[in-house]
Amino acid sequence: MVQTKKQKYLFLAFCLVPTFILFAIFTLYPLFSGLYYSFFEWSGSAADKDFVGFSNYIKLFNDEIFPSTILHDYFLVVTKVIGIMILAIFFAVALTQLRIKEAPFYRVIFFFPNIMSVVVIGILWMFIYNPGLGLVNSGLEMIGLEEWARPWLGDEEWALPSLVLPSVWAGIGLFMLLLIGGISNVPKSYYEAAEIDGASEWQQFWKITMPLVWPQIKVSILYIVITTLNGSFIIVQVMTQGGPNNATHVMGSYLYQQAFKQFNFGYGATIGVVILIISLITVLILQFFMRREKVEY
Amino acid sequence: MKKFLQSPYLLLLAMILILGVIAGCSSDTEGEGDDQTEDTEQEDTQNEGSEDTGNGEISGELEIQYFVGGYGDSWWKEVIGDFQEKYPDVTITEHAGPNINEEMRSRWVSNDPPDVVYIDGAGSSETQMVEDGQLMDLTEWLEGIELADGSKLKDSFIVDPADYDGKTYSLPLVFDTWGTWYDKAKFEAEGYEVPSDFESFMSSMEEIQANEDIAPFVTTGQYPYYFLRGVLYPAFGAAGGDQLLADVIQGKEGAWTSEPVLEVMKKVEEMQKAGFIDEGFGALNHTQSQMNFLLGDNAYIPVGFWLPNEMANDTPEDFEYGFIPSPMNDAGEPMAIVPDLRPLAIAEQAENPEAAKAFVEFVFTREYAKSFSEHTGAIMNITGVDLADSNAPGYLIDANKLINDPEQVQIYQKPHPMSADLETPISNSLVSLMLGNITAEEFVQEAEEAAAEYRAGLE
DSSP states (O other): OOOOHHHHHHHHHHHHHHHHHHHIIIIIHHHHHHHHHTTEEOOSSSSOOEEOTTHHHHHHHTOSHHHHHHHHHHHHHHHHHHHHHHHHHHHHHHHHHSOOTTHHHHHHHHHGGGGSOHHHHHHHHHHHTOTTTOHHHHHHHHTTOGGGOOOGGGOTTTHHHHHHHHHHHHHHHHHHHHHHHHHHTSOHHHHHHHHHTTOOHHHHIIIIIHHHTHHHHHHHHHHHHHHHHHHHHHHHHHHTTTOSTTTTOOHHHHHHIIIIISOOHHHHHHHHHHHHHHHHHHHHHHHHHHOOOOOOO | OHHHHHSHHHHHHHHHHHHHHHHHHSOOHHHHHHHHTTTTOEEOOTTTTOOOOSSSOOOEEEEEEEEOSTTOSHHHHHHHHHHHHHOTTEEEEEEEETTHHHHTHHHHHTTOOOSEEEOOSTTOOHHHHHHTTOBOOOHHHHHTOBOTTSOBGGGSBSSOOOOBTTBOOOEEEEEEEOEEEEEHHHHHHHTOOOOOSHHHHHHHHHHHHHHHOSOOBOOOSSSTHHHIIIIIHHHHHHHHHHHHHHHHHHTOTTTTTSHHHHHHHHHHHHHHHTTOBOTTGGGOOHHHHHHHHHTTSOSBEEEOTTHHHHTGGGOOTTOOEEEEOOOOSOTTSOEEEOEEEEEEEEBTTOSOHHHHHHHHHHHOSHHHHHHHHHHHSSEESBSSOOOTTSSOOHHHHHHHHHHTOTTTEEEOOOSSOOOHHHHHHHHHHHHHHHHTSSOHHHHHHHHHHHHHHHHHHHO
């Protein structure tokens, strides 16, 4: 029996309306109220708020700390993309191509940090970096490199780079699985043909594997960029609180500090709006640079 | 399936789903309020339904918000229980817990605050509440309040209430004092002298460093205000009295670059250069720094009175808490203490101000002050409380004696807490100074710039 138009629209409404309502409540409403509050001077803990027009934005453009938080964010974005992608590709190729017997076991091990809360990861790595008892300094001392030991998270120069390692460690598993999925879909016959033609494994990797898993790599990079820009504040908040002396503040943690610790909620909302704009621009630029024809052999 | 898709049941199902979502997300203020405090609310409902008769009798619902931190809640339970007994017509609702400030935020934002609030813990700021006009002006009411012995409450505080342009918006309940802690048992066993001024503090740290091969001083770098409030405030008090303290807290022009402040900061620089400050402090949160101290990795730590209570489960058996005012004073001068008061206040929009005032008046007695020390190991802000025959811990009895001896210890008062907008940038520069990345001169310059920015923000 053929559906009438009305029934078709009704079915579409049944599928779309609840989703749209939830989207409106949990995404659009906070988005627009954030934008709205950015035009107010408001402590966030009282009913009274004063409309101040663009003065929060003017203040933000004159803020000496905010530019460094953007740099810190992009430092984490770049180092995380490089670190996670290199290691995830390496492990994915190793576990699929090298015919390792314990591959399923390693898959579980590498994925394990992904099922842990970021807060737990942060606390765990705080212990690893502990100046006195931590694994890093103890390890360095054990191998005779005690002059390299330092209070990693308490050092203005080293605190931010120290956050890269836990972030990369926590991120590898998911992208490794994504890439394993991509590599598994590459027909074996391509590799066999390449082998007959005398291609080395390195050439097979660059000429077959990489082009064919490019869509997965692209998704992975975009995902790492977006989650870093939006979510790196959690690890900062847990491990350093933005310190020492703002050395590890990212845009998100600075927003949190302004809105909830310094009671400048309106200003915090302004930072939130700018984070949204910066994230959008970043993703658009990335998509432009990463556009590439889908390869099929 | 096709039949089902074509039937009116589909439409019905869709309507139910949509209505369900809308109903679930509708704003039922009453419901929201209840949800937020579901875990902590306790209502004494013996007299539910009774209302304020309007003839001066204390009745109706009284909502009390209090933060539960290092001091626990047993004292509050006792006081509220006694108040309930005295005023059986009052229905008391408690909003309490370690996150109560966050949980009650939406009530304050929607102008539906509790009647009484104890301002303490993360997410609370007395200064901000006064700036936002959320607290009742208690100036006149306080004039008429008397203690059981007939003395005026106003004259019985160890430290006066915070002063906002001559007005009182809160009554200081807890006399929290920052100071420097050490292991009394170890000091006695090793024969280390307890310092009484900066000179003896430095020589004590030198001796400990040489003997124990440890950095003698630690604090938390993640919360630099521990050092600011615990060491610098008393140092500023000792160097320039209440006036200097008020000037630096209010960010007065030239205060941070003044000679006495620079002298104090040079003392801090001296501590850093001598290697007395644990070089890992910048990475430590307050719990880690306190653990290191208890484990004997460091000998001195600046924390408030709550330290023994907070670390009760982690304190080694042979450890004995010893407390001194932070010894930043010059030789021959009395040591300095700057209390950090935790106040009790009444909401400007309190629905039952009469009951709220009755409760606040009820709390401030010497009897409850003594019981407060026994329950919490801290001091309530009332004079003339003899702890000698109480169950209060030894360090508290010692500290109480010290505080009441003006020849040994001078109490300096700050007008009100420093605004977070000034404290944050100054704390950041302080970490840099203590890490040895900037000099005392550079620090005071940075602090002065932060103060100028803070003043500009107030205009």
